[in-house]
Amino acid sequence: PAGLPLAGLRVVELTTAWAGPMAGRILAWLGAEVIHVESATRLDSWRQHNQVFSRYRFPPDGAGDRPWDRTALFNSQNANKLSLALELKDKAGHAAMLKLMAQSDVVLCNFTAGTLARMGFGYDKLRELNPAIIVTEMPAFGSFGPMANGTAIGPSMEMAAGMAGMIGYRGGPPTTTGPTYLDPMGALNGAAAILTALLHRQATGEGQHIDISQVEAAMQFIGPQILHALATGENPAPSGNRVAWAAPHDAFQAAGDDQWIAIAATSDAAWAALAEVIGMKPDPRFADLAGRRAHEDIIAVALANWARTQDKHAAAALLQQHGIAAAAVHDPRDGATSAYLRHRGYFTPLVHSDIGPVIQEGLPFHLSLTPGYDRFAAPVLGEHTRHVLADIIKLSPDEIADLDARDITSVVPK
Known part of the structure; x- marks a missing residue:
């Protein structure tokens, strides 16, 4: 649409699951025409319905007759896109895809390294048809190197990046993040790289190939620990919610069933304010960071005793008023009903062609002159x-x- 920063840009997206589709979703949010290419014989993994049905995967009225069109996973990452279902192994389907790519600005793929070239859509081939094209590939370990052919999903990439070794508690097993932060991290890196390449093309007319290793994207989460290991040979150990630069720094159970509040004292002044709020008398043992870290277990007991009598939202607001970093620990229900998010326009009501009215979650950035927004639901x-x-x-x-x-085109899985 006119007025959006990427209006007039066409993106052909051969992606699946989360990282690739989210990168495309960012571009679509900003106005690009994003065409999500699909196969009826090999569905996008987030369209697949052969998993155990769970309530959160589908709208309140269930999976329906077309569960592949109703899954919340797929629909969350593919708003504002077009769906082209085309079998690319067929000669005519392949030719049609090449014709589309020749008329496009960006090709985006998050398959295993080399897959795009094996399909006949490698960068060298595409730039012959369109020298200005930008081809972005997002394999787990990048497009070159000894691990290039490796297959991975979010949790295994967290393990490979060393991230899982820094999550959890000292002496415990490696722990993944659950929702796998890697995918949105890869998506944001992918979108940023594409925008950078577009700026280069605007100045020079040149397209280029972009190679993104999602494992390397994940390593940005633990950059200081990696540098520490390089410099000292030591292997930093996980420490739960505690950190070296603030004390206390943890989550404490509040009043109610499984309700929590996160509290951090990031300076001596913040600690003094926190101690006053919870009624702790001044204690020279806790006057500086080194002392608080040495006695963090004692402080934690006092905070736990205070927190369990508090409503998490009211306590967080009280501590914030005193300049203390604190937040109620939200669960998905808290997020869905958050007045803060609604005030910022994070949720948009849309109409899905099979489900009907749906709520679409937004993206975290707001451009003052050219804000992106959700215009239509996933296809x-x-x-x-x-x-x-x-x-x-x-x-x-x-x-x-x-x-x-x-049957080179289809609207139902085969």
Whole structure:
């Protein structure tokens, strides 16, 4: 749409799951025309419905007759996109895809390294058709090097990055983050790299290939620990919620069932304010960071006794008023009902063509002059195939009819 910063940009997205689709979602949010290319014979993994049904995966009225179109996982990351369902192993389907890529600005892929080239869409091939094209690949370990052919998903990439070794408690096993931070981290790196390449192209007319290792993206989370290990040979150990630069720094159970509040004293002044709020008498043992770290267990007992009598939201607000870093620990229900998020317009009501009214979660950045926004819900499988084939790459009615007759296009899985 006019007025959005990426209006007029076309992105062809051959992605699955989270990292690649979220990178494309960021571009779509900012106005790009993003075409999510799908296969009816090998569904996007977040469309697949052969897993155990759980309530959070589908809208309140269930999976319905077309669960692949109703899954919350897929729909969360594919708003504002077009769906082109096309079998690329077929000669005519492959030719149609090349025609589309020749008319596009960006190709985005998060498959295993080399997959795009094996499909016949490698960068060298595409730049012959379109010298200005930007091709972005986001494999787990990058597109070159001894691990390039490695296959991984979020949790295993956290392990490979060393991130899991820094999460959890001293003496405990490596621990992953649960929702796998790696995917959105890779997505943000991917979107930023694409925008950088677009600036270069704007200045020079040159396209380029972008290689993003999602494991290396994850390593940014533990950069100081990696540098420490390089400098000293020591292996930093996990320390739960505690850190070296603040004490106390932990989560404490508040009043209610499984309710928590996070509290951190990041300076001597913050500690003095915290001690006053919770009624602790001045104690020279706790006057500086070294002393508080040495006696953090004692401080934790006092904080735990205070916190368990407090409402987490009221306590966090009280501590914030005194300049103390504190926050109620939110669960998904807290997030869904957050007045703060609603005030910032984080949730947008949309209409999905199969589900009906849905709520779409937003993105965290707000541009003052050209803000992105959610314009339409995620597509059903193949929803825009006809539009792409007829209106964008200008196939004739007979050519489209031939693709339909041979099941090269589809709106249902095979």
